[in-house]
Each structure stands twice: as structure tokens, then as C-alpha cells.
Amino acid sequence: MAGLRKILIVEDNEQLREIYATFLQANDFKIVVAIDGDEALDVAKKEHPDLIFLDIMLPKRDGFTLLKLLRHEPEYNCTKAKIVMLTNLGNWSKVSPEVHKDMDGYVVKAEIVLTDLLEIIASLK
Amino acid sequence: MNIRRQLTLLMLLIGLLPTLIVSTLAYATIRNSLTRKTADQLVSTTIKQEQKINGLLQKRQEDAVELANRFDLQSALGRYQSTNGKDGGDALATVLLDKKINSPEIQSVTLTDLKGTVIASTQSNSKGKQVSAQNYAIPEGQEIATTVREDGNDGIDRLYLTTKVSVNKKESARMSMVFRIDDIVAAVQDYTGLGATGETVVAEKDAQGNALTLFPLRFNTDAALKAQVNSLRLFEGNGTDAVERTDYRGNRVLVSSQPVGFANWVIATKIDQKEALAQTDPLRNTLFFIVGISSIALVVVALLFARFFTRPILRIARAAQLIGRGDFSIQTDFKRNDEIGMLAASINQMGLSLHDFVSRIEGERNRLELILNSITESVIAVDKDGIILIANQAAAELTQLDGHAIVGKHIAEVFNWLQKGQPFEVNYNKSGVLSDLEFTPVTGSLHYVKLIVSRVNGDAADSVAQTILTIHDETKSRELENMKVDFVSMAAHELRTPLAAVRGNLELISFKSGQELPAETAKFLKRALKSTAELGGLINNLLDVTRIERGTLRLTMEKVDLATEITHAVQETHFSAEDKQVTLSYSAPVAPAFVMADRIAIREVINNLIVNAIKYTKPLGHIEVALRHSENTYEVSVKDTGVGIPKEAQQHLFTKFYRVHGGLSSGSTGTGLGLFIAKSILERHHGAITVVSAEGQGSTFTFTLPMLSEENRAALKATEAALPTRRKRGWITKNTDR
Numbered sequence: 022m023a024g025l026r027k028i029l030i031v032e033d034n035e036q037l038r039e040i041y042a043t044f045l046q047a048n049d050f051k052i053v054v055a056i057d058g059d060e061a062l063d064v065a066k067k068e069h070p071d072l073i074f075l076d077i078m079l080p081k082r083d084g085f086t087l088l089k090l091l092r093h094e095p096e097y098n099c100t101k102a103k104i105v106m107l108t109n110l111g112n113w114s115k116v117s118p119e120v121h122k123d124m125d126g127y128v129v130k131a132e133i134v135l136t137d138l139l140e141i142i143a144s145l146k
Numbered sequence: 147m148n149i150r151r152q153l154t155l156l157m158l159l160i161g162l163l164p165t166l167i168v169s170t171l172a173y174a175t176i177r178n179s180l181t182r183k184t185a186d187q188l189v190s191t192t193i194k195q196e197q198k199i200n201g202l203l204q205k206r207q208e209d210a211v212e213l214a215n216r217f218d219l220q221s222a223l224g225r226y227q228s229t230n231g232k233d234g235g236d237a238l239a240t241v242l243l244d245k246k247i248n249s250p251e252i253q254s255v256t257l258t259d260l261k262g263t264v265i266a267s268t269q270s271n272s273k274g275k276q277v278s279a280q281n282y283a284i285p286e287g288q289e290i291a292t293t294v295r296e297d298g299n300d301g302i303d304r305l306y307l308t309t310k311v312s313v314n315k316k317e318s319a320r321m322s323m324v325f326r327i328d329d330i331v332a333a334v335q336d337y338t339g340l341g342a343t344g345e346t347v348v349a350e351k352d353a354q355g356n357a358l359t360l361f362p363l364r365f366n367t368d369a370a371l372k373a374q375v376n377s378l379r380l381f382e383g384n385g386t387d388a389v390e391r392t393d394y395r396g397n398r399v400l401v402s403s404q405p406v407g408f409a410n411w412v413i414a415t416k417i418d419q420k421e422a423l424a425q426t427d428p429l430r431n432t433l434f435f436i437v438g439i440s441s442i443a444l445v446v447v448a449l450l451f452a453r454f455f456t457r458p459i460l461r462i463a464r465a466a467q468l469i470g471r472g473d474f475s476i477q478t479d480f481k482r483n484d485e486i487g488m489l490a491a492s493i494n495q496m497g498l499s500l501h502d503f504v505s506r507i508e509g510e511r512n513r514l515e516l517i518l519n520s521i522t523e524s525v526i527a528v529d530k531d532g533i534i535l536i537a538n539q540a541a542a543e544l545t546q547l548d549g550h551a552i553v554g555k556h557i558a559e560v561f562n563w564l565q566k567g568q569p570f571e572v573n574y575n576k577s578g579v580l581s582d583l584e585f586t587p588v589t590g591s592l593h594y595v596k597l598i599v600s601r602v603n604g605d606a607a608d609s610v611a612q613t614i615l616t617i618h619d620e621t622k623s624r625e626l627e628n629m630k631v632d633f634v635s636m637a638a639h640e641l642r643t644p645l646a647a648v649r650g651n652l653e654l655i656s657f658k659s660g661q662e663l664p665a666e667t668a669k670f671l672k673r674a675l676k677s678t679a680e681l682g683g684l685i686n687n688l689l690d691v692t693r694i695e696r697g698t699l700r701l702t703m704e705k706v707d708l709a710t711e712i713t714h715a716v717q718e719t720h721f722s723a724e725d726k727q728v729t730l731s732y733s734a735p736v737a738p739a740f741v742m743a744d745r746i747a748i749r750e751v752i753n754n755l756i757v758n759a760i761k762y763t764k765p766l767g768h769i770e771v772a773l774r775h776s777e778n779t780y781e782v783s784v785k786d787t788g789v790g791i792p793k794e795a796q797q798h799l800f801t802k803f804y805r806v807h808g809g810l811s812s813g814s815t816g817t818g819l820g821l822f823i824a825k826s827i828l829e830r831h832h833g834a835i836t837v838v839s840a841e842g843q844g845s846t847f848t849f850t851l852p853m854l855s856e857e858n859r860a861a862l863k864a865t866e867a868a869l870p871t872r873r874k875r876g877w878i879t880k881n882t883d884r
Contacts, residue, residue: 034643040650047657105879109642125879131642131682132876135653144872144879 025103025142027051029070031061031087032107033079037130041074044135050142058082065091069098072142074128076107084108085120092123103145150456157448158441165440169433177426181400184422185388188402191339192415195346196404198333199413203406206251207290210307210323213245213255223257224313226265235273238266253297253304253324257311258282265319282320284308294327294350294360303327303361327361334361334413343397343418347375350411360411365395378403380414390419458486465493474501523618527611528574532557535611544595544619546587557615561585563597574613577601593621627695635692638685645685649678687819691802694826701744701830702873705854708739708748708780709773715752716771719760727765730756735773739780740854746875747827748851754820755784755847762845763788775853779833783848790841799837800825824849 028050032038035056042052053068055061057080065073073091077084084106091099106120106127125145128137147155213219219241225234242255246268256267262282264275284291291308305325310317337344345364359375378391380403388402393416400422403414458480465478474497478490515538518525524541528534534552542549545560552560563570564584572580580597587593598616652675656668663671693699716732723730741748759769767787774781791799802822821835828835828849839845872879 034647036647037643037650040647040654043654044650044657109639109646125882126872126877128877129642130646131685135650135657137874137877140874141877141879145881 025050025071025145027053027068027070027072028142029053029055029061029065029068029073031055031058031073031079031084032076033057034076040135041138045138048139056080058084058087061087062090062097065099065102066097070102072103072105072145073099074105074107077110078108088120088123105141105145148456149459150452153452153456154445154448157451158444161444161448162437162441165437169437173426173430173433176429177423180423180426181419184417185400185402187339188388188400188415188417189386192346192402192404192413195333195336195415196406196413198336199330199348199411200407202330202333203292206305206307206323206325207292209249209252210290210309210321213241213323214309214311214321216241219311220313223265223311223319227313227318231265235266239268242266242268251325251329253326255324256281256322258320258322260317260320262320277322281306281322282308284310284320297324303331305330331361335364337364340415340417341421343399343421345416347378347380347414347416348406348411349375349380349414378414378416380412391416455486458482458490462486462490462493465490465497469493469497469500472504474498474504523616526552526557526615526617528557528613528615529610530612532574534560540619541617544585544587544593544617546589572597572599574599574615575601593619594624595619595621631692631695634688638688638692641681641685645678645681649675649682652678687823690823691819694823699826699830701747701827703742703744706741706743706745706748708741708743708782708851709734710738711745711749712752712771712773712782715749715756718753719756722757723760723769726760726763728760728763728767728769730760730769730771732771739773739775741780741831741851742854743831743851744827746873748831750875751824751827751849752782752784754824755849758820759784759786759788759845759847762786767844778853778855779850780853781848781850783846785844785846787844790843791837791839791845792841796837796839800835 028045030038030041030045030052032041032054033056038054038056042054046052053064053070055064059081061073061075061079061082075084075087075091079087088104088106091097091102091104093100103125104123106124107130108127109130126141128141133141219238222234222237222241226238227234238257242257246252246255254268256269256272256277257265258277258281259265260282262277262279264272264277267273280293280295289310291306293306294303295306296302297304305327306322307325308320308322311319311321313319334346334348337346340346347363348360350360363375375394377394378399378401380401388400391399391401393399393401398419399416400419401414401416403412405411406413458478461478461480477494477497480490481487482490518536518538519540521538522540524544525536525538526534526541527536534555534557537545537549537552539549542552545552547560557574561572562585563572564586565582567584570583572583577600578598580599583595583597585593585595596618598618600614600616602610602612602614652671655663656671656675690699712732713734716730720730756769756771763769763786769787770785772783772785774783800821802819825835828851831851833849833851835847835849837845837847872881
């Protein structure tokens, strides 16, 4: 856990964004946030976070596009970062193999409790 | 030929034939007897004629013989011959002349020697002359030659008699006497009793054996025609009977012939048959008249009779014909008390019955058609060869074919069944229900149908419906179902974000200020969290159902220890059991129970069964969870001492949205989805779930899962070789070096 101190939360729903940020800050993580796709790229480039919680349904650029850019474009300084997708979709079988390869996990927002976030972070080396 | 003509002909035949036969026989008999009578008369006439001619000839021959035997002639001839003609010549001439003078019918008398040289004659200047052979020759074996010849001097026929003259019993000369034949001709031409056409003919045989007429004929004296008397075949007659011949004039005649004793002659009498039978003509005419009149009378009677009998029959036949063509309005309207009347009445009755019968059948058919067409399902009747016999309106609409176009076609021509896009062969000879069939009509889109094949019982004959197909078009309901599923799925998804927010906020409150909160607030907060958890579970259940419905429920199979999962579930639910004062027991086996399963899904199944058991068990009840195994399956049972499930509810228990109604469900919460999801999940694992329950005594839910097999193990090895992942309900991560 020592390696994953700075976390970027990309989430357009204000309440959820604040809930996750508040909870994780309370657990001694450094949190930066973005509310849409463009801002996410800017923040990532500037802050180069260790872990990104990336929502899929976002204004301007969707999560899958962001995943591809962040993972493969060095200019955003995030190719090595862990990226966990945030979603409410239940069916991941239709998602392309590239997405599966690029991401480090996914979270169904409605199905977790906040403490699960800590477990998720812990499960990522 | 219709019956009337046949009857008419038959009656004519019966009526006329006897008349004709009797008339003909009578006529023939009369004719024969008349012929007989004529023939007899002819024979007697002939005999009389023959005797008359014979008498005449006999007298002349006696004259000649008498002269030849006279002494004075013989003595004069003796002298003449002994003196070599010097003496006796005058005496001979005197004797001959004397004879001629005494007998006026004698034309001349000539005496010749045996060589034909005239010794003496009544004709002057003929002495010493040689006469022709016929004037002195006598045929061998005869004493006297009798001929009728034409005289060379005047061309008149005369009778020549040549006799032998003997001197001292030695034949010495020949004497030839020539007679006129007027009296013989008169006798021959005496036609008394022979009518207008009768004739008498005297003939002799010539050198060729043909008959040659000696005397003139009555109707024709021409020499050439006289020779043709041959055609009467006079020498063939037997002399006692008359025969029919055709004479030289071509008339049919009756002929009677007799040989004439004193010459080689034949005498024949003949009469035209026409004349002989003339008496029968009035009779014949009368008979013709009678036959003619009776024929006309018979024809009239036969026609009337036939008409009387056949008219009703023809009318009945006509009526029957019309009935046969389907015109039942016809009625035979005559009244008769005989069998024909009965027949007519029967035909009328039959027509009425048939009309009644046909209208009843038509009514039935119309009603059947009405019923069939009012059915929303397609109904099709098929015969044993698969030919469509009946198709209702719905079938026509489903197939997009004209109702008449379907009938008569083979079922395979009309329907090409698919199931999940693959061609599907339907066995029309086996009753059954085939769900989820797909069918695309000629024009239009794919239809989802349920096909019900019903075999018609009994020994159905040819061209009789053998199979009834009922096609229930489920396309609309399926579309509706899909829309429902889509709606539920969308609604559930939409609920998730606010739910996550509510829960997150509640969690933040409880984490941040748990210790600062008053006890009551903390209790409310806990309740709110519990409710959000329940709401989350409900939404998850709904989503699971939509996934099951769409066939998109994704399972991640891995090696799972059932014993461990049960332990986890028991631990998780332990508190709620305690809260309700229900004992929950589970004795885990020592050995692990490995199955191939989706860990999260199986854990939910077990959880669900235990939670349900707690829910329906009253305080102080018991719940016993057990894990057993048979040869190659594990069996997990959850037994409670709860309220139990009514028998009629048990079969619906595993269907969607089903909840037991009545008192049993009171106080309980639930979506009615849990058991449906459990059953679906277990079926995906090749497992099964059953329930045994008695109302008031409790229920036992039991599910089975196949043991991890060798082939599963091999598949697992490959999966385990892949990147290790962490997976829990709601999230999944994998470990990669970035």
C-alpha cells in the first residue's frame, strides 16, 4: 500500500465523487479529482497519480477512451499507474479484450461498501 | 335409347310378331295348296293330251303297217323284184295311189328299195330316183321310224312314217308315208283348261340330247325360240308331278311332262305361276292391309301405353338427376297409388332428407369455419401425407398466404421451422408442444411461435385429418417480454447511482462520527444502512433476472469448496438467526467438497436458502444445513421447522415473481425472485433444486452439484495458470506489474 498514495478519482456524479474522496482522505490517501474526461487528462498529466478510479460514463470523453490514452500515451505520465474502472454496468462480457488488458480491475459502484475500497487498493500490488 | 322408346319397341315386337307370323303362314299355306291343285290339274291335262296325240300317231302307224303287209302290195313287189322291174311296177303304183285316195290325210306314199331308189310313188316322175337317207332309214332295233319334218317343197311341217316291207318274210323294201299334221297340231294346241298363259309343247330329243319343239308354240313360233324350250328341262320330269321352271320368256312357270309312247317324244304342259296363283292376290292384299292397320294401331297403343308408364319414371329420373346435381328444390308432384307413386314419394322424401342433411352439414361447416376463424391461434389440419386440409384465418395471416393457397399444399412447403436460427425438423406424427420455434413467412419478419402437434386418434382413413397443428404466435408477447426486461434492466441501473450515493453518505456518517452519535440516531442509521443493503440486493436480483431472461448471465467458473462456502454463509446469517431466536446448525465435513462453480453465485444460492429458512421459521425453531455426497454429486440441504409450503404452491415455487399467498407470506419480505435465480444458477451448473415440504411442519430445500471431475480439473489448471485475480461481489482486481 505504500506505493499507492496519490489517487485520482474521475467521477461526474458530485455526491459519489465527494463520498469516495472524503472516505479515502480519511484513510490517509492523497486525493485529486476530475469531473469530466478532459479535466481527467489535465489532472493526470499534472499530478501523475499512483491509482486512478475512472468512471465510464463521463462528459466530453468516456472512460474507455481515457483508459486507452492514459495507459498508452506517455505524455499523461500514467502508463504505469493502476487504473480501476468505476461502473454501474453489470455485464463485462461485452467489453473488448483491450479494455480488459489495459485496466487493473473494476468496481460496480452500487455493489460495494466504502470499506471495500480499502480492500481493493490493498489487493493491487 | 330411353326407356319410353325401349318399351314402345318391345310392345310393337310383341304385338306385331304373331300377326306377321300367322299372316305369312296362312298365305304360304294357301299358296302351296293352290300350287298343288294347279300342278295336279296340269298333270291330268298332260296325260289327256298325251293320250290324244298317242291315239293319232297309233292310227297312222297302224295305217302304214297295214299297207306294208297287204298281200297285193307284197305280191306286186315280189313280181317286180323277180322280174327286175319289168313287171309289177304299175300294180305297186296302183296300190299306193289307191291308198292315198282312200286316206285324205296322206300326202304321199313312196316305196324304195333298201338302197333308197324309188320303186313306186304317188308322186309322179319320181320312179328310179334316189331319195335322201332320212326318207328310207329306220334306226336299229325299230320297226318304224316316226319323224316330223319340214317338207322341202312347201316348207310345211309333215309327219314321216317309214316301215319295212317284206316279201316272203324277207325284208325287201322300205315304204315311206307322209301325213299332214293338222289334226296333231290341233290336238297339241288345245289349251283347254290351261288358262290364258298355258301352253302345250311336244318335243323330241335331238342328237345332242336337247329338246327340240316339234309344233308351234302358243306365244312364239319363231324357230330360234322354239329351240329354247330346252330351258323347260322337259326330259327331267317324272311324269307324275309338276315342277317349277323358268320358261323361254323368263316367266316362272309350272311344268308337267309325259313321254309320248309311239315316238321318242315328250309332251309338256305349262302355266305361268303368276296366273296360277292370281287367286291368292286378294288374300295377300287383305293380309297386308290387316298387318298395316294393326301395326298403326299397335304403334298408337304402344306409344300411349309407354307414355303412361314411362312419363312418371322419366319425371322421377329427372328429379333424381337434379337432386344429384344439388338442386333440392325439385319435387315430383303427381299422385299415384302404385309402386311408381311410392317411388316418387321416396324420391321426394330423399330430396328433403338430403337437403336437410346438406344444410346441416353446411351449417356445421360454417359454424366450424366461424369458430376456427375466430381463434387467434393458427389452426391447421394435415392429412397423413402432410397435405394441409384446413387452415383458419389466423394461419393465413401468419403465413401471409391466401387461405385457399395454403390448403392443398404440403406442410413443409409452407413452414420452414428454425430453432435459435438453426433448421429444426418437426415430427408431425408425434403429439407434443414445441416451444421457441421460429418461422419466417414469405413476406415479413421472423415470428416466434409455440407449435402444438395433436395427433387425431383412431384409425383415420385417407384424406382425413391426422394431425391438428395449433400455432401460438408468441412474437408480440416476446417483444413485450423483452420490453419489460429492458425496462426492468434500465430502471434497476438508473436506481444504482442514487442508491450508491445514499449508502455512501450513510456510511460516511457512521464512519466519521459513530462515537459521537446518540444511541438512537446510531440505531436509525444502522436501519437505514440495512435497508439500502436490502434495496441493493433487490436491484441485483432484478438485474440477475434480466440477465437470465436475456441469457447473458455470466458465470466465472473456478474450483470452489462447497463446505467452506456453506460455512461462510452460515457465519454471515448467524446473527439474523440469533435475532429471531432460531437455531442454525451445520456440521462441516472434514474433507473439502470441491465443485466447479461460480463462487459468488453459489454463495448467493446458499445464502438465499438460509435467509429464506430464517424468514419463515418462527422463534425457537431449528434450521439444519447439511452437506452429503453420493457417487459423483454433492447434495446440500437446508431443513427448517418453519411454516411449510402448501402442496399446490410447491410446483410454482421456482418460477419468477412467485410468492406464496395467504397467511404464510404475512410478515415476510421478498421479491419472489430468489428461488428462480437459484434454480437458474444451479441449472447453469448442471445441478438441480427440489423442495419437500408439509404445511406446519417445515420445508427442506435440497440442491445438487456435480463433483469436480477429472476433465474439469484439467480445464481448471489452464485457468489457474492465468493471472491471479481477486474477485468479490461488486468488484474484481488483478495483479500486474505496471
